[in-house]
Amino acid sequence: MRVTSARSERGRASDARSGPEVVALGGGHGLSASLSALRLMTERLTAVVTVADDGGSSGRLRTELGVLPPGDLRMALSALCDESAWGLTWRDLLQHRFSSDGDLDNHAVGNLLIVALWEILGDTVDGLDWVGRLLGAHGRVLPMAAVPLEIEADVTVEGEQRTIRGQSTVATCAAHIDRVRLVPERPPACEEAVAAVRAADWIILGPGSWYTSVMPHLLVPELAQALQETAARRCVTLNLDPEGETSGLSATDHLAALHEHHPELRVDAVLADPSAVDDVEGLTRAASAMGARTMMRQVRRGDGTARHDRLRLAAAYRDVFDDFLGDVGTRA
Numbered sequence: 579m580r581v582t583s584a585r586s587e588r589g590r591a592s593d594a595r596s597g598p599e600v601v602a603l604g605g606g607h608g609l610s611a612s613l614s615a616l617r618l619m620t621e622r623l624t625a626v627v628t629v630a631d632d633g634g635s636s637g638r639l640r641t642e643l644g645v646l647p648p649g650d651l652r653m654a655l656s657a658l659c660d661e662s663a664w665g666l667t668w669r670d671l672l673q674h675r676f677s678s679d680g681d682l683d684n685h686a687v688g689n690l691l692i693v694a695l696w697e698i699l700g701d702t703v704d705g706l707d708w709v710g711r712l713l714g715a716h717g718r719v720l721p722m723a724a725v726p727l728e729i730e731a732d733v734t735v736e737g738e739q740r741t742i743r744g745q746s747t748v749a750t751c752a753a754h755i756d757r758v759r760l761v762p763e764r765p766p767a768c769e770e771a772v773a774a775v776r777a778a779d780w781i782i783l784g785p786g787s788w789y790t791s792v793m794p795h796l797l798v799p800e801l802a803q804a805l806q807e808t809a810a811r812r813c814v815t816l817n818l819d820p821e822g823e824t825s826g827l828s829a830t831d832h833l834a835a836l837h838e839h840h841p842e843l844r845v846d847a848v849l850a851d852p853s854a855v856d857d858v859e860g861l862t863r864a865a866s867a868m869g870a871r872t873m874m875r876q877v878r879r880g881d882g883t884a885r886h887d888r889l890r891l892a893a894a895y896r897d898v899f900d901d902f903l904g905d906v907g908t909r910a
Contacts, residue, residue: 608786623717633746660714
């Protein structure tokens with residue numbers, strides 16, 4: 579017997595929610611950072627998550643069962659959990675990993691739970707909605723595509739161009755990445771994700787692994803078209819430090835890569851921490867070429883680590899949404 583869909587209950591509750599309709603795109607720790615901040619500002623929050631992970635627990639489940647890799651979806655759900663004893667306990671359960679000498683070693687409980695719900699319900703989005711209900715999630719989590727994806731990249735090594743494949747391989751690549759693409763090349767988008775983008779007030783791209791978590795959203799044709807045509811305003815959140823796949827890239831280079839992969843994409847705001855920008859004028863010019871204004875705000879944690887401070891990032895997003903894009907307190 580099929581369990582009653584969680585979607586109808588979400589629909590009835592949506593009218594009571596407050597704040598702007600915000601869609602955050604990405605995956606992994608970067609998306610978790612933006613969601614943790616955005617949930618302080620709105621209850622109308624949707625995460626659209628990349629589904630190209632091929633490593634660890636997610637990769638094993640993907641290979642064995644042919645499902646979407648659940649890991650980044652699990653992390654996004656955990657970031658949106660209700661901050662009550664109930665929500666935090668279930669979040670900790672989702673994030674718990676087994677440690678053994680057997681087949682369960684390093685599997686995350688949440689990955690197993692999500693995949694089990696997919697098998698029971700026969701519906702990816704419905705399964706994620708049910709996990710969201712279990713967590714009391716303040717928002718919704720959707721995959722960006724309806725099928726698992728692979729990421730392929732052209733890289734330059736000692737002047738020679740090579741092709742590498744797989745998210746885990748690209749993410750740890752130290753060579754210069756010239757271009758990335760998806761396999762399959764034109765994957766079907768998640769219909770609910772496309773609808774969310776078209777209905778949004780604001781779209782947030784980044785922070786996160788630039789080529790493997792942020793950029794892939796621009797390579798799903800239906801999703802890219804929705805990002806281009808939506809009436810929503812768009813904010814790009816830059817990373818605090820380059821690492822792995824973006825080693826050696828400046829903040830300006832990050833924007834240039836976005837523009838190269840989706841020249842038609844218009845952006846309204848670019849949010850950056852001053853400590854991560856070595857050429858403010860260059861970044862301003864690159865942002866302007868995409869139609870955006872640049873906002874410099876301290877969003878890094880006070881301990882100097884390459885992690886966003888939740889409250890600082892939320893305050894920066896509030897300034898973006900309120901059009902305070904110049905110096906603090908100055909309306910752009």
